[in-house]
Amino acid sequence: MLSFLRLLTGALALGGASALTNPFNRKILLTNDDGWAASHIRASYTALKAAKYNVLMSAPAENKSGTGSSMAPPTVLNITCEFDTCPIGAPPEGFNASDPRLNYVNSFPATSVEFGIQTLSPKFFKSKPDFVFAGPNVGNNLGPTVLISGTVGAATEAALEGVPAIAFSGATGAQISYTTLANTTDPLTVASNLYAALSVKVVDTLLLLPGPILPKGIALNVNYPSTTSAQNCTQVSDFKFVLTRINPPDANSADVPICGSTQLPTESDAIATLGACINTISVFNASTKADVDKETQTFVLLRLFEILSCLPK
Ligand SMILES: *[C@@H]1O[C@H](CO)[C@@H](O)[C@H](O)[C@H]1NC(C)=O
Ligand SMILES: *[C@@H]1O[C@H](CO)[C@@H](O)[C@H](O)[C@H]1NC(C)=O
Numbered sequence: 065m066l067s068f069l070r071l072l073t074g075a076l077a078l079g080g081a082s083a084l085t086n087p088f089n090r091k092i093l094l095t096n097d098d099g100w101a102a103s104h105i106r107a108s109y110t111a112l113k114a115a116k117y118n119v120l121m122s123a124p125a126e127n128k129s130g131t132g133s134s135m136a137p138p139t140v141l142n143i144t145c146e147f148d149t150c151p152i153g154a155p156p157e158g159f160n161a162s163d164p165r166l167n168y169v170n171s172f173p174a175t176s177v178e179f180g181i182q183t184l185s186p187k188f189f190k191s192k193p194d195f196v197f198a199g200p201n202v203g204n205n206l207g208p209t210v211l212i213s214g215t216v217g218a219a220t221e222a223a224l225e226g227v228p229a230i231a232f233s234g235a236t237g238a239q240i241s242y243t244t245l246a247n248t249t250d251p252l253t254v255a256s257n258l259y260a261a262l263s264v265k266v267v268d269t270l271l272l273l274p275g276p277i278l279p280k281g282i283a284l285n286v287n288y289p290s291t292t293s294a295q296n297c298t299q300v301s302d303f304k305f306v307l308t309r310i311n312p313p314d315a316n317s318a319d320v321p322i323c324g325s326t327q328l329p330t331e332s333d334a335i336a337t338l339g340a341c342i343n344t345i346s347v348f349n350a351s352t353k354a355d356v357d358k359e360t361q362t363f364v365l366l367r368l369f370e371i372l373s374c375l376p377k
């Protein structure tokens with residue numbers, strides 16, 4: 065099975081970069097919890113479009129960081145949208161008149177993704193999205209933090225609605241406007257673009273093969289380390305993706321065997337490996353936000369095999 069998948073991936077790769085790009089015309093719904101006008105999500109919107117994905121954004125009108133899986137009917141704006149991107153009195157859901165694929169929802173991340181899947185996707189995609197991309201969040205979501213993260217809450221809602229999803233989070237960043245991306249030398253712009261490029265790499269790999277993208281009810285939690293130069297993590301090729309767990313393992317449970325072990329490192333431990341530029345990928349059950357069994361981990365291992373590495377010894 066594994067060699068077959070690798071062979072197939074290799075064969076597709078031989079087709080060259082253009083043949084590799086979104087061969088199945090995948091439709092991606094993009095959301096976050098830092099708000100629709102935050103720099104990280106807009107950099108990823110641009111990168112996903114450049115990678116030829118069919119992209120649609122549905123994200124909160126305001127910063128809704130830390131709101132977990134909360135949901136509520138969207139309401140008329142009683143303050144302006146973040147960074148003054150819409151006026152007081154604006155409708156509960158709205159869009160950028162120059163780019164109607166950029167939508168805000170004046171509610172929580174999970175409600176934004178629900179609106180994106182149930183109302184916007186039929187209009188723009190004529191179907192459900194193939195995949196939900198949540199984030200990249202400003203700040204890591206590791207271990208118990210997944211339970212309160214709005215980014216994880218959005219990915220979870222998508223998975224529970226039958227759409228495979230990833231919550232992406234990065235250590236470097238700030239809740240600043242997308243207009244700051246115009247300054248390409250600003251370290252925060254560099255971080256937004258780096259996380260966007262790394263996320264496109266994950267999406268390209270996960271969505272490359274035909275067949276189910278993830279098992280039903282399962283989502284991934286992906287975290288990126290700091291991009292500050294002191295850590296020497298400054299370009300995509302500096303980073304390694306490692307398969308991890310959200311929580312420490314039970315003494316008698318076995319994870320998928322990889323890197324000479326049947327216990328995956330925790331995402332908190334792996335990302336803290338100094339100077340190694342480790343990105344973590346944990347597989348979780350959307351019903352519980354807890355780690356999954358080794359069969360489910362194996363599915364993800366096979367799907368992402370090409371980009372996975374071991375921690376340095
Ligand atoms: C966004 O919300 C979080 C959680 O309430 C808060 O910690 C953070 O400071 C807010 N960000 C801004 C820019 O207000
Ligand atoms: C503004 O709207 C929010 C979201 O519906 C609500 O929680 C808040 O109480 C409202 N504020 C005022 C001053 O009405």
Ligand SMILES: *[C@@H]1O[C@H](CO)[C@@H](O)[C@H](O)[C@H]1NC(C)=O
Nearest residue numbers: 101149150160161162163166
């Ligand atoms: C709306 O889209 C236009 C064109 O891409 C862009 O110049 C403008 O900054 C966007 N505004 C918001 C709030 O997204």
Ligand SMILES: *[C@@H]1O[C@H](CO)[C@@H](O)[C@H](O)[C@H]1NC(C)=O
Nearest residue numbers: 246247248249250251252253
């Ligand atoms: C861009 O960001 C750099 C680094 O923060 C700063 O030194 C520079 O002044 C900024 N340029 C502009 C035009 O704002």
Ligand SMILES: *[C@@H]1O[C@H](CO)[C@@H](O)[C@H](O)[C@H]1NC(C)=O
Nearest residue numbers: 293294295296297338339340
């Ligand atoms: C980053 O690279 C420099 C130069 O190679 C090295 O001296 C430094 O120890 C590295 N930093 C880390 C955190 O590995």
Ligand SMILES: *[C@@H]1O[C@H](CO)[C@@H](O)[C@H](O)[C@H]1NC(C)=O
Nearest residue numbers: 279280281282349351352356
């Ligand atoms: C997720 O957790 C729920 C509740 O414990 C369980 O019923 C379900 O089988 C789990 N799903 C997977 C795919 O592990």
